[in-house]
Amino acid sequence: MTTGRLKNKNIVITGASSGIGLSIASLCAERGANLVLLARRLDILEQIKQDLEEHFSVNVQVYKLDVSNSEEVKAVFSKLLKEHSTIDVLVNNAGFGVFRAAHEVAMEDVKGMFDVNVVGLIACTTSVLPLMRQQRKGHIINIASQAGKIATPKSSVYSATKHAVLGYTNSLRMELSDFNVSVTAVNPGPIETDFHSIADESGTYVKSVERFILKPDFVARKVVDRMLTNTREINLPRWMNVGSILFALFPSLFERVGKKALNKK
Template identity: 65%
Template sequence: MADRRLKGKNIIITGASSGVGAEIARLCAQQGANLVLLARRIDKLIALKEELQHHFQVDVIACQLDVSNTTEIEEVFQEVFKQIDRVDVLVNNAGFGIFREAHEAEVKEIKEMFAVNVIGLLACTKMVLPKMIATRSGHIINIASQAGKMATPKSSVYAATKHAVLGYTNSLRMEMVRSNVYVTAVNPGPIATDFFTVADQSGTYVKNVGKYMLQPHDVAKKIVNSMLTQTREINLPRWMNIGSVFYTLFPQLVERLGKKAFFKK
């Protein structure tokens, strides 16, 4: 029997136009959830909305949103709130990275990564928290990264943004205990999405780790299964998370032994 835990729930997903975000939307719709799809590519959102409404009896709102623009975030969320009375789950999925060594990173790129991965995530969360606190229910799911636990060469800025996301998420989780709102961090390794068309323009990283990449559907399934449950973290794949734990305990040793592998980006 299908899991109907999410039936009738209102779920907002940023970065919903493709990859993990789109897969989350499909899985939620299968369970009868109503969806708010947010992303920059409105054409893809509309196509996904039509797909979901064709196959499932759910309400779907699609809105164009650039999460790097905090004014736009406020305006779009206020419009969404005119159409839904509560928010049950917010999935902060929007994000991007560019792999460069620190001295090569352009200030413009640095600002853009922090604007999307950190400030945008915080701003979207801030919009829904009052509603969740008022109803004493809800779930914030922040897509971070294994890079937020263990930084590697050529990902200094991206790792810094994901460290920030994890710090915010951990603090928010403790604050929200009083309001019965769940907060989950998702820390995936590399996923086979178009993320790497921007992050890894040389193709080197994908070539070296392609066979180890996670599939978007598998990651989305783990996330959807955690919705409205008290799940602290989702770490994928397990073997990579073991490396992150080992790094926390023995950072100098890991940096020395893993030096060659880390430079495969």
Template identity: 55%
Template sequence: MSADKIIVITGASSGIGADMARLVAAKGWTPVLMARSVAKLEHLQNEIQHDFQVQAYRYKLDVQNLDEVEDVFNRVEKEIGPIHVLINNAGYGIFDYFLDAKMEDVKGMFDTNVVGLMACTKAVLPEMMERREGHIINIASQAAKLATVKGSVYAATKHAVLGFTNSLRMEVKDYGIYVTTVNPGPIQTNFFKVADKSGQYEKNIEKWLLDPKEVAQKIVKTIDKPVRELNLPGWMEAGSKLYQLAPALVEKLGKKAFSQK
């Protein structure tokens, strides 16, 4: 893979997306920033170019808009060059009991977290397969393995991401393309400002929240050393594995913890 890698990051305007962009630039690679907020992208682009003396690019993108996805990725390849790494980071959650969930929120989460992620992946695959190199990193969640109360829809989207990624990995293996799933637990970002407007869930799990900069570092590290899965933190992954073996027991013992929302 080229030493001057072109790294596309969706959902790059804040949180771990922005942190990953900074780390990519620190390595001398070319970050391509995508998100809906033009103002935030422009601020980050200027920051990166000033701090790291690296050219950064920005593209307004709503991954729910499939025509826009196709157009933007075509522009990247024409204006910058072949994409070496795609980090599908765009996503969000809204926590509700399913009975109270609004179907427009259900559709929105699936359109962003699943369909949008697939559309971005499909946009880069032909060129990666032709070059017989590339790396796709899909940000899923520990919710893909261990569901909780009021997380039914969000967990369903992340289960879908995990299933899709596992299948894709087998499909592109012979083309020299790496595929990584990242399954983090709760991260200290603005995610919960949307997911749980009451603030109660974030308050309840405050001591367990992951540092976004540490998560970003571990993800960017997989670009040089690709792995099948990155699971954070380790103790939560152990709980997920136990859940696969004895779901009823884990649900019984963890009832209080699973109801923190």
């Protein structure tokens, strides 16, 4: 448990207004952490701030931030870094997906997914790296996906963004190993959040995986329990990660056998 480990630590969370981000924020507040919550909907963040401060007597700051806007990322992080001499944890949670066949994906959605899932994540991370290297401690947690390990039909662009996140995360981990800064990739399967209202407009995918779908609180607890530990990856559910190992070892066989099941989007 991390009850004592997180007390009075400063934790920054992107995409904190709903889903996993909100669940992570609530658990961190429960364990005594001070929070900086970032999302596009400031009105929702203000309500979350009020609720968490009332229930847990912690300090919560909120900022409106669209991570796809690099200039806005610079401005917001410049402001919050002036107010916090130490950042202990950055959780890069903001992200979205669109599930469509490759020839049907609009270029606007392609750019949008890369701008949020990849460029935005890198921009936020770059903003805290000088401080974490200087203070020689910290933890960067990147919410990736099992889709970054197993490419599936109708998620070509989304999978590409998550492959990019994992490549960046793995490189960053090696760069920061001498600075006592941990870097963790979180690779969940499908989660019961608003993500699917955009990604899966037809509801076909959600229906096909409903018996496997993860609850946001479950994923959040696994993440928060590993904060400020030297954890390389968190793979959820564990059995699904077996698929990614088989995919890496026997890609042709996996694609041939799993095509029908993986195509249910």
